[in-house]
Structures are given as structure tokens and as C-alpha cells.
Amino acid sequence: MIDIKMWGRALEQMPKLSYSEWQLLDPVAKWLIACRASVLFMTFTAAALGGLMAWRAGHFQWDLWLATVLGLLFAHATNNLLNDYTDSRRGIDKDNYYRNQYGVHVLEDGLMSERQFWRYVGVTAGLALLIGGWLVFHRAGLTLDLMLAGAFFVLFYTWPLKYYGLGEPAVLLVWGPLMVGGTYYVLAGSWSADVAWLSVVFALGPTTVLFGKHTDKLQADKDKGVNTLPVIIGERSARLSIGAMICAQYILCIALVLAGSFHWPLLLVLLNLPRLPAVFRVLGSGKPQAPPAAFPATVWPLWFSAHAFSHTRRFTSLFLAGVLLDTLVY
Numbered sequence: 001m002i003d004i005k006m007w008g009r010a011l012e013q014m015p016k017l018s019y020s021e022w023q024l025l026d027p028v029a030k031w032l033i034a035c036r037a038s039v040l041f042m043t044f045t046a047a048a049l050g051g052l053m054a055w056r057a058g059h060f061q062w063d064l065w066l067a068t069v070l071g072l073l074f075a076h077a078t079n080n081l082l083n084d085y086t087d088s089r090r091g092i093d094k095d096n097y098y099r100n101q102y103g104v105h106v107l108e109d110g111l112m113s114e115r116q117f118w119r120y121v122g123v124t125a126g127l128a129l130l131i132g133g134w135l136v137f138h139r140a141g142l143t144l145d146l147m148l149a150g151a152f153f154v155l156f157y158t159w160p161l162k163y164y165g166l167g168e169p170a171v172l173l174v175w176g177p178l179m180v181g182g183t184y185y186v187l188a189g190s191w192s193a194d195v196a197w198l199s200v201v202f203a204l205g206p207t208t209v210l211f212g213k214h215t216d217k218l219q220a221d222k223d224k225g226v227n228t229l230p231v232i233i234g235e236r237s238a239r240l241s242i243g244a245m246i247c248a249q250y251i252l253c254i255a256l257v258l259a260g261s262f263h264w265p266l267l268l269v270l271l272n273l274p275r276l277p278a279v280f281r282v283l284g285s286g287k288p289q290a291p292p293a294a295f296p297a298t299v300w301p302l303w304f305s306a307h308a309f310s311h312t313r314r315f316t317s318l319f320l321a322g323v324l325l326d327t328l329v330y
Contacts, residue, residue: 002026002028003024003025003026003029006025006026006029006032007028007029007032010029010032010033010037010038011032011037011038011040011041012038013038013298013299014033014036014038014104015033015104015298016104016298017033017104017111019109019110019111022104022111030106030120031077031120031124033104033106034081034084034104034106034112034117034120035077035078035080035081035120035124036077036080037077039076039080039209040073040076040077041313042175042205042206042209042312042316043072043073043076043175043179044069044072044073045202045316045320046072046175046179046180046183046199046202046203047065047068047069047072047179047180047183048069048320049180049183049198049199049202049320049323050068050179050180050181050182050183050184050187050195050199051065051068051069051183051184051187052320052323052324052327053180053184053192053194053195053198053323054183054184054187054188055327056327057184057188057192059187059188059189060187061187064135064138064139064186064187065183065187067131067134067135068135068182068183068186068187069183070127070131071128071131071132071135072150072179072183074124074125074127074128074131075128075132075150075151075154077124077128078121078124078125078128078154079153079154079157079158081117081120081121081124082121082154082155082158083157083158084105084106084107085107085117085121086158086159087158088105088107088108090159091224125154128154132147132150135147135186139186139189141185141189142185143185143186146178146182146185146186149178150174150178150182153170153173153174153178157170162226162228163225163226163227163228164227165227165228165229165231165232167210167214167228167229168207168210168211168214168228168229169229171203171206171207171210172200172203172204172207173203174203175199175202175203175205175206175207176196176199176200176202176203177196177199177200177203179199179203180195180198180199180202180203181195181196181199194256194261194262197252197256197261198256198323200252201249201252201253201256201319202316202319204245204246204248204249205249205311205312205315205316206312207245208242208245208246208308208311208312209305209308209309209312210305211229211230211238211241211242211245211304211305211308212242212302212303212304212305212306212307212308212309213302213304213305214228214229214230214231214238215230215235215238215239215242215304215305216287216301216302216303216304216305217301218230218231218235218238229241235286239283239284239304240283242283242304242308243279243280243283246276246279246308246311249269249315249319250269250270250273253266253267253269253270253319253322254267262322262323262326263326263329263330264326265321265322265323265325265326265329266319266322266323266326267322268318268319268321268322268325269315269318269319269322271318272311272314272315272318275311275314276311279307279308279311282303282304282307283304283307287303287304288303291303
């Protein structure tokens with residue numbers, strides 16, 4: 001039976017389910033949960049930003065944009081599935097590891113056999129490749145190179161990049177120049193300095209979320225030999241890095257307006273400034289031993305990443321609204 005309500009729940013959060021509850025789900029709901037669809041909104045907004053900039057430049061095409069969106073979403077979903085598989089096979093996700101605590105892990109929780117899991121991977125990756133091939137066929141130039149670069153990060157983000165402090169820089173590159181800039185390139189057939197800078201502003205958001213997650217599980221990663229960047233630089237430096245990246249988003253928006261690349265609508269992001277003191281208070285101290293009373297129990301043990309995620313959602317909404325209004329008015 002199709003459960004639309006569960007689709008919405010899976011797109012909003014990473015639900016925990018029992019085996020009996022899992023068996024009642026339809027295939028789409030299972031896929032959404034297995035591939036952690038709640039984080040795919042960041043990929044959609046990256047493609048939306050690239051498409052908006054192409055529209056601004058007079059190069060927008062619906063068919064190419066929709067294909068790019070779907071290709072990126074399926075590629076991101078493939079990466080999430082492979083991430084779980086790799087960490088499960090390497091023994092990282094065992095013994096109630098962080099990944100198992102804040103959401104369903106279909107392999108570690110015994111909800112899927114490896115054979116069933118690889119069917120999901122095959123269909124998801126197959127769709128990403130088919131759409132990518134269609135785009136390469138219709139758009140020459142660097143489209144193939146962009147597709148190959150994306151495939152590299154899909155396959156090798158979890159290992160070895162994440163294990164050697166390169167996962168966080170990879171996310172900044174992927175969600176910025178590769179996704180935003182790549183979407184623009186597929187539509188416009190060229191690069192743009194303004195799009196490149198705008199992509200960095202956007203990509204800092206997903207990077208803070210990942211940085212926060214790796215800070216949340218710093219000790220667990222250290223114990224298992226996963227040397228993420230927070231493990232390498234230490235918790236205090238990691239918390240300071242998250243705060244610095246958040247500040248950089250606002251500073252870059254102001255700089256782009258002062259440079260004349262964009263106009264006052266981009267400064268809509270400043271409406272989010274009153275919320276920053278609360279975020280910085282969280283980043284200014286260590287993670288609490290237990291979730292505060294008002295903190296959602298379903299989100300714990302995520303803490304720094306949860307606050308970074310909340311900030312990214314609000315900032316990105318204002319950011320996209322600012323770019324859209326700037327495009328419409330000017």
C-alpha cells in the first residue's frame with residue numbers, strides 16, 4: 001500500500017522503524033528512507049540556484065534543467081547508499097555507531113539483505129548514469145568531464161576521501177562549483193565568475209552540516225580510525241571552523257553586493273542575523289551529555305550538525321529568495 005504520509009516523513013527526517021513497520025512500506029518509501037532523502041533538498045537547491053543563474057543569463061531550458069536535477073538527485077542518493085554499504089562492510093557502523101542512532105541503517109538493522117540493497121543501488125545509479133549520458137549526448141564541451149568528476153566523488157567520497165580528512169573539502173567542491181556551476185554550465189554552455197562565487201556561498205551551508213556531523217561523532221570516528229577533518233584538527237578548532245564558515249556566507253553576500261555583481265535583494269540573508277547568537281552559543285561550548293528538554297529526541301545524538309542544518313535551511317531559503325528577487329527586479 002502506498003503511504004504518501006511516510007514519503008513526506010522520509011523527506012523531512014530520517015525515521016527509525018522496526019522490522020515489522022519496514023515490511024509494510026511501499027518500495028518508494030523504502031527507497032527514500034534507505035538513501036536518506038531528507039538531505040537531498042540541498043542537492044535540489046544547488047541545481048535550482050544553477051538553473052536560476054542560467055535563467056538570469058537568458059540560457060534556461062526546462063528539459064535540460066529537469067534532467068540535471070534528476071541526475072544530481074539520483075547521484076547523491078547513490079552516494080548515500082554506497083556510504084552506508086562501505087561503512088557497514090568496513091565495520092564502522094557496528095556497535096550502535098552514530099549513523100545507527102539517528103536514523104534507519106537498512107543493512108545494520110537487518111531490514112534488507114545485501115542482494116535487495118544492491119538492487120536499490122543498481123536502479124539508483126543506473127538512472128543517474130542514464131540521465132548523465134543523455135545530458136552528455138545533448139550538451140558537448142565539459143559536460144562529460146563534469147559527469148566523470150561527479151562519479152569520482154560518488155564512488156570515493158566514503159573511502160578514501162572521508163577517512164583522510166578530504167571529505168569536507170570534497171563537499172565544498174561538489175555542492176559549489178560542481179553542482180551549482182555544473183548546472184549553469186550544462187544550461188549556458190559556459191562558466192561565470194559570479195556563479196562561481198555564488199556557488200561557494202551556497203556550498204558553505206552543506207559543508208557546515210557535514211562538519212557538524214563529523215564533530216558530533218569525533219570521538220567515535222577517532223576510535224574507529226576514521227580521520228575526518230574534525231578528528232585531525234580537534235573539536236574546538238572544528239567548532240570554530242563551523243562558525244567561521246557561517247560568517248563567511250554573510251560576508252561573501254555583502255562583498256558580492258559591494259562589488260556590483262548583485263544588488264540589495266541578496267542582503268535578505270541578513271534577516272537571519274538575529275538567530276546567529278543562539279547558533280554561536282551552541283558552537284561556543286562542547287556537546288551536552290544529554291539532549292536539552294526542548295531538543296527533539298529523534299534528532300539526538302546529532303547536535304552541532306542539527307543546528308548547522310537548521311541554519312542552512314533558513315539561510316538557503318533567504319539566499320535563494322534574494323537571488324530570485326534580484327533577477328526579477330534587475
